[in-house]
Amino acid sequence: MNIANPISKPRVLFVDDEPRVLVALKVIFRDHYDVQTATSGAAAIEALQAQTFDVVVSDQRMPGMTGIEVLRSAKQLQPKSMRILLTGYSDLNATVDAINEGEVFRFVTKPWSNDKLRATLASAVEAATTDVPPEAAAPIEALPDAQLREGSQSAVGVLVLDPDAETRTALKNTLGRERPVYCAASLDEGLGLLASHRIGVIVAELMLEGEDLSLALGALRLHDPSLVAIVLTSQADAQRAITLINQSQVYRLLRKPVSDPLLRGTVNLASQRFTTLSKHPELVRRNETEMPAEPAARTASIGMLARIKRLLLR
Amino acid sequence: MALSRMASGGYSPEPLFRLPQLSLRNLALLVAATLAIGLLASLLRMSWGHAIDPTQQLRGLEQLATAARLDAALDQSFESARLALDAEPAELPDLVQRIDATRQGLQDSFTRSGVDASVSVPLRNYINAARDKTAATTELKRSLGTFVTAFKAMQQQGDSTLAALQSADDAPLRRPVMALVSAATSYGIQSVPGNGADIDQLLATIDAASSRDHAVLSKLTAAVRTMRSAKDSLQRQLAAFRAMPTASSLQQLRNASLDYSRNEELRRERGRTMLGVYTAALFVAFGALALWLRKSFSDLDRANANLQQANEGLEQGIAERTRDLSEALDNLRMQQAQLIQSEKMASLGQMVAGVAHEINTPLGYAQSNVQTVREVLSGMEEPDAGKRESLDEAGMLLADAEHGMERISELVLTLKDFSRVDRSRTEPFNVNEALESALKICNNQLKGRIDVERDYAELPQVPCAPSELNQVFLNLMTNAAQAIEGPGLLKISTCAVDNRVEVRIRDNGCGMDPDVQAHIFEPFFTTKPIGQGTGLGLSIVFRIIENHQGQIKVQSTPGEGTEFLISLPAVPKRAASPAGSTMEQAGS
Ligand SMILES: Nc1ncnc2c1ncn2[C@@H]1O[C@H](COP(=O)(O)OP(=O)(O)OP(=O)(O)O)[C@@H](O)[C@H]1O
Ligand SMILES: [Mg+2]
Numbered sequence: 001m002n003i004a005n006p007i008s009k010p011r012v013l014f015v016d017d018e019p020r021v022l023v024a025l026k027v028i029f030r031d032h033y034d035v036q037t038a039t040s041g042a043a044a045i046e047a048l049q050a051q052t053f054d055v056v057v058s059d060q061r062m063p064g065m066t067g068i069e070v071l072r073s074a075k076q077l078q079p080k081s082m083r084i085l086l087t088g089y090s091d092l093n094a095t096v097d098a099i100n101e102g103e104v105f106r107f108v109t110k111p112w113s114n115d116k117l118r119a120t121l122a123s124a125v126e127a128a129t130t131d132v133p134p135e136a137a138a139p140i141e142a143l144p145d146a147q148l149r150e151g152s153q154s155a156v157g158v159l160v161l162d163p164d165a166e167t168r169t170a171l172k173n174t175l176g177r178e179r180p181v182y183c184a185a186s187l188d189e190g191l192g193l194l195a196s197h198r199i200g201v202i203v204a205e206l207m208l209e210g211e212d213l214s215l216a217l218g219a220l221r222l223h224d225p226s227l228v229a230i231v232l233t234s235q236a237d238a239q240r241a242i243t244l245i246n247q248s249q250v251y252r253l254l255r256k257p258v259s260d261p262l263l264r265g266t267v268n269l270a271s272q273r274f275t276t277l278s279k280h281p282e283l284v285r286r287n288e289t290e291m292p293a294e295p296a297a298r299t300a301s302i303g304m305l306a307r308i309k310r311l312l313l314r
Numbered sequence: 315m316a317l318s319r320m321a322s323g324g325y326s327p328e329p330l331f332r333l334p335q336l337s338l339r340n341l342a343l344l345v346a347a348t349l350a351i352g353l354l355a356s357l358l359r360m361s362w363g364h365a366i367d368p369t370q371q372l373r374g375l376e377q378l379a380t381a382a383r384l385d386a387a388l389d390q391s392f393e394s395a396r397l398a399l400d401a402e403p404a405e406l407p408d409l410v411q412r413i414d415a416t417r418q419g420l421q422d423s424f425t426r427s428g429v430d431a432s433v434s435v436p437l438r439n440y441i442n443a444a445r446d447k448t449a450a451t452t453e454l455k456r457s458l459g460t461f462v463t464a465f466k467a468m469q470q471q472g473d474s475t476l477a478a479l480q481s482a483d484d485a486p487l488r489r490p491v492m493a494l495v496s497a498a499t500s501y502g503i504q505s506v507p508g509n510g511a512d513i514d515q516l517l518a519t520i521d522a523a524s525s526r527d528h529a530v531l532s533k534l535t536a537a538v539r540t541m542r543s544a545k546d547s548l549q550r551q552l553a554a555f556r557a558m559p560t561a562s563s564l565q566q567l568r569n570a571s572l573d574y575s576r577n578e579e580l581r582r583e584r585g586r587t588m589l590g591v592y593t594a595a596l597f598v599a600f601g602a603l604a605l606w607l608r609k610s611f612s613d614l615d616r617a618n619a620n621l622q623q624a625n626e627g628l629e630q631g632i633a634e635r636t637r638d639l640s641e642a643l644d645n646l647r648m649q650q651a652q653l654i655q656s657e658k659m660a661s662l663g664q665m666v667a668g669v670a671h672e673i674n675t676p677l678g679y680a681q682s683n684v685q686t687v688r689e690v691l692s693g694m695e696e697p698d699a700g701k702r703e704s705l706d707e708a709g710m711l712l713a714d715a716e717h718g719m720e721r722i723s724e725l726v727l728t729l730k731d732f733s734r735v736d737r738s739r740t741e742p743f744n745v746n747e748a749l750e751s752a753l754k755i756c757n758n759q760l761k762g763r764i765d766v767e768r769d770y771a772e773l774p775q776v777p778c779a780p781s782e783l784n785q786v787f788l789n790l791m792t793n794a795a796q797a798i799e800g801p802g803l804l805k806i807s808t809c810a811v812d813n814r815v816e817v818r819i820r821d822n823g824c825g826m827d828p829d830v831q832a833h834i835f836e837p838f839f840t841t842k843p844i845g846q847g848t849g850l851g852l853s854i855v856f857r858i859i860e861n862h863q864g865q866i867k868v869q870s871t872p873g874e875g876t877e878f879l880i881s882l883p884a885v886p887k888r889a890a891s892p893a894g895s896t897m898e899q900a901g902s
Binding site: 016018020021023024025027028059061086087088089091109110111112113114115117207211212 | 667668670671672673674675676677678679680681682683685686689719723741
């Protein structure tokens with residue numbers, strides 16, 4: 001349709017069980033977008049089956065179907081569309097699911113600011129213009145060794161960032177059979193490894209020697225946009241998870257303890273993603289991050305970026 | 315209570331001896347004591363019971379000697395009477411009487427001193443013999459009389475015969491007659507005459523010479539012969555009399571008596587020895603008993619002392635135990651209260667999460683709509699003057715609405731902070747800095763009115779969410795400032811204790827009574843007027859401290875002030891790379 005009518009507006013689907021929210025959003029966005037609304041998950045899926053959308057914005061808590069379920073369906077039905085969660089409810093499980101299952105572009109909390117939401121939607125629509133190559137059905141289990149060696153991702157290195165030596169060793173043992181694994185206990189050490197090896201996937205704990213990595217992961221991605229970050233943490237909380245979505249666009253968030261097959265499958269997926277991103281750099285725009293809203297975090301983020309640049313270019 | 319009263323009442327001694335219980339042991343002791351006393355009595359009896367009176371014994375012996383003397387005198391009396399040719403011994407009646415008296419006395423004294431058979435038999439023998447002997451005196455007296463008469467007659471006849479033989483023819487006869495008379499006289503006088511044959515020969519001579527009838531001569535020979543037979547008979551009787559066993563029986567009695575007393579003495583001697591030995595044994599036994607008693611008394615004393623000590627120990631132990639228990643109870647109560655508090659907060663957290671969503675949704679569209687309307691209004695071009703005014707007014711109203719909604723969303727954020735759902739990140743942080751920044755923020759509440767006294771120690775870093783910690787201190791300081799009316803003092807001190815950091819925030823404000831203290835950590839508990847306090851301050855503080863594995867305690871006296879003590883676990887030393895310095899570096 002977009003191709004048929006190049007000057008037609010981008011189409012956005014808003015899903016919320018509260019019609020007044022939909023009315024408010026429609027008023028804000030109708031001038032610039034072709035706004036469609038659905039008051040339930042089922043209605044949203046119907047709409048998704050009928051039309052293509054550039055962006056799907058859904059509430060989380062709805063009767064019948066959660067927002068994450070809606071977004072997961074949207075991802076399957078229309079991989080090209082961008083997904084945003086707009087919710088007043090932000091517990092840890094919801095945010096983690098938003099990352100792992102919804103692969104959402106943004107996690108926006110209610111009440112929202114119209115201006116910010118406009119910006120968010122604009123960048124989502126922008127990202128949605130990039131074509132998505134058909135991604136191979138991702139095997140969640142580990143690939144057979146032979147396939148791994150022949151496979152294109154065989155050389156993708158993994159950087160493990162964890163303060164705990166035992167965890168590092170365990171991860172190295174689990175992942176080391178399939179690909180090179182580099183371990184670091186501090187960010188600086190990790191950056192050194194990043195500069196000297198071909199690394200496509202980072203498996204990181206959130207707190208590293210007192211440093212919060214949730215911003216650093218985003219900064220790293222700004223430097224090397226193909227990098228795929230997996231957070232493996234025992235310190236997850238909802239607020240951090242939201243940061244990891246909006247400011248770092250991490251690929252997955254796993255909570256310790258994690259089973260070996262899940263970890264290996266996730267790393268396999270991540271390295272596939274890295275390969276895809278390396279081949280199609282324009283896809284990186286789909287994972288564009290936003291600058292932190294609070295000035296302190298913004299400074300920290302910029303500072304982190306500067307530091308990363310300095311270390312990597314050394 | 316009861317215990318301590320009992321103990322303070324002192325130790326009431328148990329009676330040392332109770333009524334004897336007839337145990338086997340006591341019975342044996344009783345029998346032993348009876349035997350010991352019986353033995354002692356018998357020994358005493360043996361030593362002293364048959365005491366022989368020495369004077370009595372002496373009298374007995376004297377009597378025995380007297381009896382012997384009298385016996386000999388009796389024998390003698392007849393001999394001398396014969397020699398004196400008395401018809402009867404002059405002293406005989408007296409002798410017999412004395413012998414009888416002595417006999418009686420002997421019998422009396424021996425019977426009285428209670429002799430046994432060894433003495434009484436010879437005594438009876440003697441008495442019988444003595445009685446027989448005195449009885450025999452009558453017969454003997456008669457024989458003596460016969461002899462004396464015959465002897466005198468024979469002498470008379472001799473004299474008369476000699477006188478008759480004055481004639482010459484009788485001259486040859488004269489000599490034999492004279493010889494016969496003298497022989498007969500000596501025969502009569504000698505106690506054991508040996509001239510019987512001479513007499514027989516002389517008699518034969520005379521008989522032959524007087525073949526003619528000589529009347530005188532025949533008279534003489536007849537007299538001689540009578541005398542001789544009388545003498546022989548007397549002699550025989552005397553021999554028999556002398557042979558009577560008085561003396562021997564007396565001797566026997568004496569010996570028996572002596573033997574008896576000697577035996578008696580011996581026996582008594584033995585008894586005394588035994589008594590001595592027994593006494594010594596008893597003494598030894600008593601000594602042992604005394605020692606044993608002393609020992610058992612001292613044992614008893616010691617046991618008593620121990621008991622008393624144990625009593626005191628027990629009392630002390632019980633007091634300690636009671637204290638421990640009441641401490642444990644207090645702890646338990648506190649833990650229970652904390653648990654209840656935690657649970658309340660957890661459920662409140664869930665509720666808050668739900669409520670937050672429910673509020674955020676309408677708040678979301680309301681706020682959005684207000685913004686939209688404002689945009690719409692500001693986009694309106696060139697309204698006329700009248701409309702301009704009402705538009706401005708509408709703008710103002712919308713700004714108020716926005717302000718209200720901002721307030722609501724802040725409240726929801728506070729509520730969310732308070733719930734577990736949105737826990738924020740932690741990083742090592744210096745508590746002193748957190749206190750300083752909190753002081754800066756609430757400066758306008760303290761300024762000029764309340765003096766702040768700081769006593770900061772060097773502290774290890776505490777892993778925390780700095781914003782949360784700030785909130786904690788800010789809440790506590792705000793409360794302190796609100797508790798102080800007029801000028802006052804706020805004292806803030808920190809110290810490091812065993813890898814923990816302790817913060818004390820103390821004010822000299824109004825303080826709280828225990829009733830208030832019991833509730834201050836509960837959400838929505840406030841004593842402040844509506845609009846001034848929501849009652850969430852301390853419950854948020856509690857939640858945050860709990861999330862940081864810390865503890866908070868309060869100590870307060872109404873009218874004097876309040877102290878809050880917060881204890882937080884510090885960062886283990888090795889992981890101490892401050893994030894702050896990195897940020898500074900980056901920011902420059
Ligand atoms: N330093 C203090 N001195 C005396 N009373 C205090 C002190 N701190 C707290 N309180 C008592 O505890 C109550 C609860 O305190 P809390 O901070 O939870 O709520 P609040 O101060 O009343 O309201 P809010 O903090 O939400 O504005 C107070 O109302 C007050 O009665
Ligand atoms: Mg308060």
